[in-house]
Amino acid sequence: MTLHPVLHEVTERIRQRSRGSRAAYLAGIEAMRVAGPMRGHATCGNLAHAMAASGAVDKARLRADVVPNLGIITAYNDVLSAHEPYQDYPKLIRDIAREAGATAQVAGGVPAMCDGVTQGRAGMDLSLFSRDVIAQATAIGLSHDVFDAALLLGICDKIVPGLLIGALAFGHLPAVFVPGGPMTPGIPNKLKAEIRERYAAGEATRDELLEAEAGSYHASGTCTFYGTANSNQVLLEAMGVQMPGSAFINPGTPLRDALTREAVQRALAITALGDDYRPLGHLIDERAIVNAVVALMATGGSTNHTIHWVAVARAAGIMLTWDDIDALAHAIPLLARVYPNGEADVNRFAAAGGQQYVFRELLDAGLMYDLPTLVAGGMAEYTKEPRLVDGRLAYLDGARDSGDEQVVRPVSAPFEAHGGLRLLRGNLGRSLMKVSAVKPEYRVIEAPAVVVDAPQVLNKLHAAGVLPRDFVAVVRYNGPRANGMPEMHSLTPLLGMLQNQGRRVALVTDGRLSGASGKIPAAIHVTPEAARGGPIGKVREGDLIRLDGENGTLEVLVGAEEWAARAIAPNTTPSAHDVGRNLFAVNREVVGHADQGALSISCGPPSPEGHAWDYDAEYELGGGRDAALAPHTERDY
Incomplete structure (x- = not known):
């Protein structure tokens, strides 16, 4: 099938924009690749330390310097149900490696916080920054430089992007993600x-x-809704860095263990010691990033990835922008309805054909690249379903017809002609809306603003009975620099209940909204944020706001002269309880804009000259020109 022209155009635009940074990245990882195992270049003292705790068999193999040594980065803890199964993975992986004549070591652990536990609480202020800490912790583990490939044990929200960013810093190594599967x-x-x-x-x-x-x-396993964690799994398969069909096999099943075994064996097969070397930094190219965005749009995945995958792309020297994402969204049909975009959970999605069916439809329609992947055969392998046949893992052809058209549909009869997200532009800056979760009759709203600087205040206003019948809740000072960009998921029950009463309500915020959230029209990730002088800080109580998810606009309906003269309102939020927030003061100070990935770490090679990634001057914050309304061009990036 001929590639859809929009995919080609967007990819070429990204490639041209990224020429300098991508070349610098590839040169950097090539410089890190030297002949033979990394441990062969360690001193005797270095190597002795690295294998001191190993058993006799592993020591002999590590000394011999001719077999692969896998570095395991694990995000195991007991608080995340999705990560609890990882408790037993290191022993399993070591045993599989030994059976193959190789070795494996836990290179390091990374933090993994559960947003479900911290929603609406002060700990959520650390959530987004945890991604960057995970990236750094991954790099620390791999910096021991005695590994030939990496196995990455992580599933949930910030964990997968963080692991991926950290592993891309060692992009000369092959890397394989090993999931644990969803709970029943x-x-x-x-x-x-x-x-x-x-x-x-x-x-x-x-x-x-x-x-x-x-x-x-x-139970153990990922939460079953199609939020950020499960979107991670689909995006990883769309980029070919996870075993095909491994995303939604339940924990503790024989098939789950067989897929883990296959992931270890595949990692051993693609190191530089063999003849099928597949380094992560080469697998994650412009096409892989576009495939991830396509998969996100086709399945109605989490809005968080409009931040995370911009950051992931940057880690590989690739300059992805919200305009690229928006262009792809207009070309990609919505092929799946999984909660919160529908009633099905991910188990039912998998039973109906899952990502394999969606990928087949996209590939056949020229809407997805057939990439080089960590497995031979490219993306075609990701349209197949793993099965146990006589106790052995086999890949069978995936479904050619939907098993449930309430859950997945073909390109010829999609749920909607366009993908799940919209980029909104207007005099409040730029923001995003998850239209796939919102019924068409609710996608456009014009109502007065109720302005708060903390989501808890809105609940108090409701309890006091002072909210207007119809309103747009403007929750500002919740961007990356203000407080780490927490999610506003705690507001969705209130707003959903009001919408059920026949009231017209919406949310506009420079914060985030959970991948589990839906139903309510919401303009999120408003950029630039209030704490950087963004126009959202000019909104006053009662201002008429128009949010149009169909046409992609977000505007406050105030005269241009009055709007230009307004000052940015101060943040009225009282200081939060610390819970470690003081340790992240530097992150809040240096973090970038949401549409640049909200990075608080140096990620990827330096931007080549002419790629401006700081919009402060472009928006003329607090000034008189409405630069946010101006069309964006290539020079803006």
């Missing part, structure tokens, strides 16, 4: 959302709410 279905997501809304209305008790939540989040 609990109570229906729709029922859980209804009980949350009843609780927000005072119609359900805390015991009822806790029973519902515990019935939904009930």
Whole structure:
């Protein structure tokens, strides 16, 4: 099938924009690649330290310097249900490597916080920055420089992007992600959302709410909705850096263990010691980044990836922008309805054909690149389904027809002609909206602003009975520099309940919204943020705001002269309890804009001359020109 022209145009635009930075990145990882295993260049003292705790067999292999040594980076902890199964993975991986005549070592652990635990609490202020800490911790683990490939044990929100950014700093090494799979279905997501809304209305008790939540989040494995964690899994497969079909196989099953075994064996096969060397930095090219965005749009995935994958791309020397994402969104049909974009969970999505069916449809329609991947055969392998046949892993042809057209559909009859996200432009700057989760009748709203600087204040205003019937909640001073860009998921039960009452409500914020959130029209990631003097800081109580998700605009309907004369309002949020926030003061000070990946670390090679990645001057913050309304051109990036 001929490649869709928009994919070609966007990819070429990214490639041209990234020429200097991508070349610098590839030169850097080539300089890191030397002949033979890295440990062969270690001193005797270095090597002795690295193998001191190893058993006799492993020591002999490490000394011999001719077999691969796998470095395991693990995000195991007991708080994340998705990561709890990783407790047993290192031993399993070491045993598999030994059977193959090789070795494996845990190179390091990375933090992994659960947004479900910190939603609406002060700890959420550390959530986004944890991605950059994970990237740094990954680099620290791999910096021992005695490994021939990396196995990355991580699934959830910030963990996968952080691991990927850190591994790309060692892009001369092959790297394979090893997932753990989703928990089995609990109570229906729709029922859980209804009980949350009843609780927000005072119609359900805390015991009822806790029973519902515990019935939904009930076992080991990823949460079953299609939020950031499960979107991560689809994007990794779309880039070919995870075993095909491994995303949604439940933990603790024989097939799950077989896929882990296959991932280890594949990592051993693609090191520089063999004849099928596949370094991560070469696999993650412009086409792989475009494939990830395409998969995100086709499945209606998490808005968080409009931040994370910009950062991931930058780590590989690739300059991805929101305009690229928006252009792809207009070309890619929506092929999946998984909660919060529908009623199905990821187990039902997998049963209906899953990512394999979606990828086949996209490839056949010329809407996805057939890439080089970590497995031979390219993206065609990712349209196949893993099965156990006589106790051995086999890949069978995936479904050619949808198993449930309420969940997945063909390109010829999509749920919608365009992908799940929209870029919004207007005199408030730039922002994003997850239109796939919002019914068409709610995608356009014009209503007065209710302005708060902390989401908890909105709940108090509701409790006091002072909210207008129809309104747009403007929650500012929640961007990366202000407080680490926490998610506003705690507001969705309240706003969803009000919308159920027939009221017209929406959210506009420089913060984030969880991948689990939907239903409410929301303009999120507003850039530039209030803490950098962004126009969202000019909004006043009662200003009329028009949010148009169909046409991609977000505007405050105030006269141009008055708007230009307004000052940025101060932040009225009282200081939060510390819970470690003081340790991230430097991150808040140096973090970039959301549409640049909200990075607080140096990531990838320096930008080549002419690629301006700081929009402060472009927006003339606090000044008189409405630069945010001006069309963006290549020189803006």
